[in-house]
Amino acid sequence: MSPNAAQDPTARDGHITEIAARGRMAWQKATGYNQRSRGETLVGSWKVVIGSKLKARTFENQKAEVRIGVPVLNRMTGLGCPSFERTA
Template structure:
């Protein structure tokens, strides 16, 4: 990836020290939900900056997991995952093109078609005075 990475959002399977280290090496923010039984890795009385995982864990303990997902932007991951599921279900999970550039065009066309279908089926909403 040529562009700078701002945030990496993964599921809890990547809640490991080496994953946080790799993400930090790229200069990105790690948004990984800690396991339910997670413990603090680096306590506040330790020298050095607080570990990003510990900051996530402290925020979850203070405000709850649902609020952490909203505040950290983690909910965007599930939206992207749902979109990919919808794309694969409607248009298939395989590509016909063999070359990478052609595959990119094929995916672009599939995404454009999916967006068009969503816009056509989207209901109009109006505010009603009670």
């Protein structure tokens, strides 16, 4: 926590307090942390498989490039994604 958390708490101080009070999983649910994490993972996958930037110059061609890239990425992740099952 920051030194003046009692008088002027930062957003980080609020998150730390909520984690301490309710637990990490409840905090993740309340803040939508998991959705953001999934989005960041998907963008990272796109950059690894397709490339870090679009190659086309015009907006219409960029849209076409994305329309081609999305099914490719979906197929590749579908082939390599394990399915998990809770056992206990």
